[in-house]
Amino acid sequence: MRPANRTRQIDNGGYVRNVAKLCAFFLSAFFSFGAFAADSPKESPAGSAALERAPDTMQARVMGCAACHGAHGEGTDNDYFPRLSGKPAGYLYNQLLAFRDGRRKYPPMNYLLAYLPDAYLKQIADYFAGERPPFPPPAPVKVEAKTLDLGKTLVTKGDASRRVPACVSCHGASMTGMEPAIPGLLGLHADYLSAQLGAWRYGTRSTVAPDCMAQVAKLLNDRDITAIAAYLASLPAPADPVPVAAGSLKMPLACGSVHN
Numbered sequence: 001m002r003p004a005n006r007t008r009q010i011d012n013g014g015y016v017r018n019v020a021k022l023c024a025f026f027l028s029a030f031f032s033f034g035a036f037a038a039d040s041p042k043e044s045p046a047g048s049a050a051l052e053r054a055p056d057t058m059q060a061r062v063m064g065c066a067a068c069h070g071a072h073g074e075g076t077d078n079d080y081f082p083r084l085s086g087k088p089a090g091y092l093y094n095q096l097l098a099f100r101d102g103r104r105k106y107p108p109m110n111y112l113l114a115y116l117p118d119a120y121l122k123q124i125a126d127y128f129a130g131e132r133p134p135f136p137p138p139a140p141v142k143v144e145a146k147t148l149d150l151g152k153t154l155v156t157k158g159d160a161s162r163r164v165p166a167c168v169s170c171h172g173a174s175m176t177g178m179e180p181a182i183p184g185l186l187g188l189h190a191d192y193l194s195a196q197l198g199a200w201r202y203g204t205r206s207t208v209a210p211d212c213m214a215q216v217a218k219l220l221n222d223r224d225i226t227a228i229a230a231y232l233a234s235l236p237a238p239a240d241p242v243p244v245a246a247g248s249l250k251m252p253l254a255c256g257s258v259h260n
């Protein structure tokens with residue numbers, strides 16, 4: 001039952017460790033989202049001064065995201081906070097909708113996206129998709145060579161005997177994803193990756209049907225997930241991190257969140 005525990009760890013461990021960051025976040029959220037509520041009556045003089053000072057640029061709007069995702073969406077050294085930058089805009093938009101509407105669960109994100117309109121989320125997604133900060137160096141590998149080998153085999157070839165498709169068949173030969181809605185899987189921490197695969201197996205992360213990733217994750221056991229996460233986290237940054245063109249890969253399963 002390890003993946004279930006991992007998933008719970010995100011809620012508890014991540015939560016507690018980041019209380020201080022969250023306080024900073026709520027302060028800046030006041031400025032960031034203030035721009036959006038600008039037509040509501042400005043009751044306190046202090047509030048209205050703050051609103052006037054806050055520039056309505058995208059950088060200002062996403063300031064509250066930086067504590068957890070980095071100023072340009074590059075990620076932080078927290079094991080559960082993912083890199084956002086350079087992922088296809090359609091993918092990021094789908095995730096923002098999923099957090100807002102409860103298909104993905106992480107209380108701080110569910111809370112802060114609640115009530116934000118689609119068009120606003122779309123702009124945020126476009127902003128992070130267009131950012132290209134450098135990738136962090138891969139973390140030191142903590143698993144045995146044979147575990148890393150199993151990860152490499154599953155990612156690049158899959159396992160036909162268990163009908164596990166190769167991850168590269170949808171995420172791209174160099175794992176940079178495919179436009180408009182399949183993410184790259186590089187620059188992410190092993191703990192984040194295994195938590196996501198565990199969440200799909202146990203149904204706490206889902207997306208529009210047919211949910212191909214739920215189908216894939218349910219074919220994987222704990223050992224596979226540890227191996228895949230360790231292998232992906234060990235890969236260096238790709239030379240060209242741009243997602244491949246829409247429709248350029250022949251996907252082995254249909255995915256409801258992908259509209260080519």
Ligand code: HEC
Pocket residue numbers: 010014018021022025062064065066067068069080081082083084087092095096104105106108109112124183195
């Ligand atoms: C308190 C920390 C925190 C803050 C603040 C925060 N996030 Fe997140 N975000 C997370 C965590 C943790 C996850 C992964 C949750 C999970 O396990 O599903 C996440 C996931 C995401 C994802 C999905 C990434 C992926 O690759 O699937 C997107 C997109 C995202 N956040 C955008 C934002 C935006 C935009 C903001 C600001 C408006 C924001 N986040 C603020 C912690 C945070």
Ligand code: HEC
Pocket residue numbers: 082091094095154155164165166167168169170171181182183185193196197206207212213216228251252253254255257258
């Ligand atoms: C049939 C196509 C397909 C295959 C095969 C596939 N994926 Fe995915 N994957 C997707 C799609 C589509 C998404 C986006 C789902 C969503 O919108 O939430 C995704 C998302 C993910 C994510 C979430 C990334 C993040 O930033 O949160 C992970 C992790 C992942 N896939 C891992 C894998 C692994 C590991 C394999 C191989 C065992 C694999 N995928 C095989 C289509 C696929």
